[in-house]
Amino acid sequence: MATTTNMEVFNAAAMLNKIVPNQELKIGVGKVFETEQMSFYLAQVGNEVPPHYHKKSDETYFIYKGQGKMQVDQDFRDVKQGDIILIPKGSIHGLKNTGHEDLIIFFISSPAFDQQNDRFVPQTH
Numbered sequence: 001m002a003t004t005t006n007m008e009v010f011n012a013a014a015m016l017n018k019i020v021p022n023q024e025l026k027i028g029v030g031k032v033f034e035t036e037q038m039s040f041y042l043a044q045v046g047n048e049v050p051p052h053y054h055k056k057s058d059e060t061y062f063i064y065k066g067q068g069k070m071q072v073d074q075d076f077r078d079v080k081q082g083d084i085i086l087i088p089k090g091s092i093h094g095l096k097n098t099g100h101e102d103l104i105i106f107f108i109s110s111p112a113f114d115q116q117n118d119r120f121v122p123q124t125h
Contacts, residue, residue, distance in 0.1 A: 008033065010032050010033070012042060012064065012104075012106075015030050015032065015042050016030075016042065016044060016104065018030060019042065019043075019044050021044075021046075024115075026047070026048065026049065026050055027043050027044060027045050027046070027049055028043060028044035028045075028046075029041055029042070029043045029044075030042045030043075032106070034112050034113075035112065036111070036112065037110060037111060037112070038108055038109060038110040038111065038112055039108070039109045039110075039112040039113040040106065040107075040108050041106065041107050041108075041109075041113065042064075042104070042105075042106055043104070043105050043106075043107060044102050044103075044104055045066075045068070045095060045097050045102060045103040045104070045105060046097065046102055046103075047096070047097055048094060048095060048096040048097060049093075049094050049095040049096075050094055050121070051071060051092050051093065051094035051121070051122055052092070052093070052094065052119055052120060052121050052122070053089075053090060053091060053092045053093065053120050053122065054089050054090070054109070054118045054119060054120070055089060055090060055118055055120065056089060056111060056114070056117075056118045057089055057109045057110055057111050057112075057113060057114075057118055058086070058087065058088055058089050058109070058110050059087040059093070059107055059108065059109050059110075060084060060085065060086055060087065060107065060108045061079075061084070061085040061087065061095065061105050061106070061107050062083075062084050062085075062105060062106040062107070062108075063079050063080060063081055063082060063083045063084075063085075063103070063104075063105055064081065064104040064105055064106055065081055065101075065102075065103070065104040066080075066081065066097065066099045066101060066102065066103035066104055067079065067080040067081070067097075067098055067099045067103065068080075068095050068096055068097050068098050068099070068103050069095070069096045069098050070085055070093070070094075070095050071092070071093055071094045071095070071096075072085065072087055072091050072092075072093045073091050073092055073093075078098070079095075092122050
């Protein structure tokens with residue numbers, strides 16, 4: 001008896017060729033997929049992901065290629081290929097590329113990422 005599946009397969013290298021820089025986010029972002037519970041993105045970081053926070057969603061970054069300096073609140077750490085970073089909602093976070101090539105990351109937001117309503121830049125005085 002044959003069964004059907006809803007499986008989808010995505011290729012990161014092919015997706016990287018289609019990424020267009022987002023001037024507001026300051027990085028190139030491509031949506032892999034989205035459900036009501038989460039969204040999954042591939043991002044190309046030339047210089048940095050500026051510090052920001054989300055009131056509604058937790059995020060997880062996976063460093064696919066390259067190296068950088070990750071900030072989560074007042075904690076700054078060096079990160080490299082293969083590292084996974086958990087970012088709880090409400091935490092100010094940013095990522096600076098410290099290598100000589102683009103930093104490639106996957107990030108997951110749960111619930112799904114809402115750029116217009118759940119991305120805030122911390123106020124500086």
